[in-house]
Ligand SMILES: NC(=O)C1=CN([C@@H]2O[C@H](COP(=O)(O)OP(=O)(O)OC[C@H]3O[C@@H](n4cnc5c(N)ncnc54)[C@H](O)[C@@H]3O)[C@@H](O)[C@H]2O)C=CC1
């Protein structure tokens with residue numbers, strides 16, 4: 001039995017809280033939004049996970065200190081744009097013997113840091129004397145399915161494999177089968193950038209295009225992401241594994257994906273802002289675009305699908321025009 005603090009009460013934080021509480025761990029959930037905590041505590045339900053009853057051994061708190069103190073694991077489950085500010089709040093209460101597990105998928109546009117790097121950077125600023133272990137936890141894992149105990153696989157990534165193994169053990173005997181990987185940077189790049197490609201497959205669906213187009217976007221999209229990752233020193237095997245190919249497949253094809261849904265709306269003619277509003281939850285692929293473009297430029301990697309999505313989302317390019325341009329690119333070898 002472990003003590004786990006879940007920082008963030010969106011669908012993913014709550015799905016993980018449920019799995020871990022049912023496995024007899026002592027689970028505490030915190031949210032920056034106090035009304036969310038009141039609702040969870042009084043209903044044992046999350047409004048975006050209808051029909052899922054949460055076990056009553058989950059403790060809810062509005063105190064960041066309480067969610068951090070004396071926990072073995074702290075799971076950072078806020079959307080990527082809130083990771084830095086949330087770590088700043090939590091840092092004074094985080095100890096060296098705790099493992100911080102990041103589940104947010106994104107990259108910070110100003111620093112080009114992955115989320116584990118953002119966490120480390122913020123912890124160094126607030127408490128430079130502490131050495132804290134951080135694990136990236138990423139893979140094909142929609143909250144809607146995990147919260148119904150559907151068999152799911154995921155990667156726990158850390159340079160120190162013994163720390164990744166601690167997270168693997170935490171999820172033993174749950175619906176989640178955890179694989180370890182020491183290529184934390186590769187795992188995090190996969191998690192952030194597959195969302196951009198899922199936007200692209202959504203756009204294709206919204207335009208009324210077919211399965212051939214989606215397969216092309218998934219395959220060539222993975223090629224773009226892996227070329228970037230390899231140029232940054234990551235391992236190809238990470239990109240063809242669960243955090244890469246696995247998560248790209250699920251996000252690009254699942255009805256649960258917010259990125260896929262936002263892309264569909266954009267393909268149907270909605271602006272990015274309208275699509276985000278209609279989806280009503282975080283669309284990380286849109287947040288990841290500035291960092292993706294900067295990294296492509298910095299590492300001199302051609303990323304035509306990422307560029308096309310940025311042109312549609314941020315520069316008003318018509319989706320059908322972007323498809324025509326992608327198809328008309330100079331012919332080349334695979
Ligand atoms: N939902 C899913 O199936 C999965 C999500 N993820 C990742 O987990 C992260 C969180 O995603 P979701 O839980 O789906 O998001 P969500 O859109 O359901 O959650 C939003 C949550 O963010 C928190 N929040 C809102 N404003 C905040 C603020 N100012 N400061 C701190 N926290 C604030 C609140 O707890 C709110 O419920 C994302 O990076 C996502 O890519 C990863 C795997 C699966």
Ligand SMILES: O=C(CO)COP(=O)(O)O
Pocket residue numbers: 105139140141142195198247250251256257258259260282283284
């Ligand atoms: O990362 C996810 C599944 O693994 C969630 O994807 P969406 O944010 O597109 O729903």
